[in-house]
């Protein structure tokens with residue numbers, strides 16, 4: 001298997017994440033906290049680093065401060081061996097403009113590729129929850145002789161409109177690629193499913209350079225990987241698909257094999273949390289053979305006092321549950337829940353506080369949200385709608401630092 005040293009990793013982390021508002025009001029989508037102690041970007045970076053790809057540029061643009069800080073404090077690889085994860089902000093290298101689209105972001109950063117001259121480039125998205133050994137995909141890329149290989153997964157056809165949809169006759173060569181089609185085609189052997197792009201690409205370096213240069217000259221292009229670059233390479237018969245279902249990661253369970261989630265919306269972000277907390281989780285955060293790496297944080301352990309309990313829940317360091325009940329929930333560090341409060345089916349981010357006797361149901365409380373004593377969230381949705389953001393499926397979201405009323 002390829003050892004990753006001839007591969008440069010480029011992580012696309014400049015998306016706005018509009019559909020994750022208000023969690024992205026103040027931070028880039030890849031910096032959104034997830035699963036207690038992680039941020040979304042930790043999943044792709046863990047996959048690349050465990051897979052031996054240890055020269056990684058993270059292209060950032062939108063509200064990138066907390067993302068930059070997270071990368072530089074958490075993702076410090078060994079400089080002695082030339083390994084690095086480095087945030088690369090938009091720098092207007094090709095004139096006075098920010099990144100137009102994801103392909104333009106790479107095009108504006110090609111100096112990084114020239115500096116390293118790798119044989120292959122793994123361009124991965126930053127917004128997904130999954131485990132994947134990228135070496136297996138790179139091996140498949142080399143074996144097929146394609147110029148670009150796109151990771152593919154089956155999803156329900158009803159969800160496929162948010163993705164790039166792949167058609168392949170022989171299971172490897174991509175015959176057609178439709179970016180976010182209105183009416184996605186189903187699979188011949190399973191009409192209710194579509195085969196979609198995971199937004200992870202492996203390129204042979206020269207093929208990527210040629211494709212980006214050609215795209216930059218095309219006035220009709222939006223300079224987007226999924227909309228422009230991949231269809232152009234499909235047109236030239238240079239694109240292959242890699243079936244994610246064949247990817248095997250050490251320590252995965254039969255249950256979480258093949259797990260991949262795009263957390264583009266509040267509802268999918270919430271649902272992905274519920275996948276973590278059951279006894280036999282659909283996604284196992286406790287796989288020690290392929291851990292999702294995170295900043296350890298300097299905090300005391302979680303504490304339960306005055307009969308406080310948490311069941312079917314993840315409780316991070318620094319949390320204090322005092323005489324309160326926490327059920328089916330995920331708590332980031334430093335959450336404080338006071339006597340008599342009930343927190344059910346909720347995701348509470350760093351430093352959230354729930355006062356005495358308050359009730360929080362099916363809610364997401366961003367960092368440092370305060371729920372005063374006796375307040376109710378997620379109990380009367382009609383009322384909540386007039387004060388807070390409520391998602392299509394009724395998840396109530398309070399933004400960073402907000403105080404509930």
Ligand code: ADQ
Nearest residue numbers: 012013014015099101102105125126163164197198199226
């Ligand atoms: P989307 O996720 O909708 O579809 P996009 O918004 O471009 O596409 O985001 C892809 C990645 O690129 C994200 O990690 C995002 O943060 C980043 N990104 C977006 N714009 C950027 C920019 N200007 N600079 C740097 N980074 C940027 C894509 C593909 C689909 C595929 C889905 C899978 O286009 O074909 O099915 O991903 O989730």
